[in-house]
Amino acid sequence: MTPAINAAKKGKVKYNIHEYSHDPAAASYGEEAAEALGLEYGRVFKTLLVAMNGDNRKLAVAVVPVSVQLDLKAMASALKAKKVAMANPTDAERATGYVVGGISPLGQKKRLPMVLDSSAENYDSICMSAGRRGLEIEMAAADLMKLTGAAMASIGR
Template identity: 45%
Template sequence: MAHSTRATQFLKSQGVEFALREYDYDPAADRIGLAAAEAIGVEPHRVLKTLMLILDGKPVCAVLASDREVSMKKLAAALKGKSAAMMKPEEAERLTGYHVGGISPFGQKKRVPVVLDAAALNETRVFLNGGQRGLQVEMVPGDIVRILNAVTADIAA
């Protein structure tokens, strides 16, 4: 597995301290984030999933614990929008340059607004996709806010 992805290159360029964790990606898993948490042996609320959405016709990124669901109303309110919906997988892949199951909020082809669920800030370290299936980056959640200029809000349903 390649350890150098656009996501890890972006993190390095921002001077972020992170550790890599590999796991056997299961394409048949119903919930990829939960499968990743089990595979690397950490609590599901520490493994954050990256969701690509459309807010008032524009792309946005939401990052929240893998054991939670996003509230479209809360997400829209956090970014001062009206209506949010999940992006189609093909569109998410084209926009980010990553494959579904490997989408990272870091190093996407096109930078979009990011909302981090505020609950993530309660953790000392969290895990996010490292830019390819089966690769997680472990890092301090405050760094996510800093390097992505992310909005923090309660966006969980």
């Protein structure tokens, strides 16, 4: 059981777990998950961390489909920050308690500001990391937002 799965259980939301054999040589963890689970790329989301206003101690979480890139300007706007930059992987791991490639938006060590890409509304449920490589959790976007306090905005491009 990962902290992400425990958070979903504790939050009493409907979810499904999907496990697959992770290939350490995979170029993209998210795309690997989509292919392994037979899902369209737009329905599988990746969890990215950004540093706000050049401060590596002020992190926020972006949850976007694996099929797009994070639009840093849109993310900054959603957070009402002057600018954001991708967080250092070490800082991301320290803040979330997860390793890169297995960072889940759920069950993080600290509750960070979070923005979910609005494309999540196009699906009954979305998949995201369940806290380790090769493990995905599927739930409704509304449930993810309820559990994490995430805002929704168009942050992918």
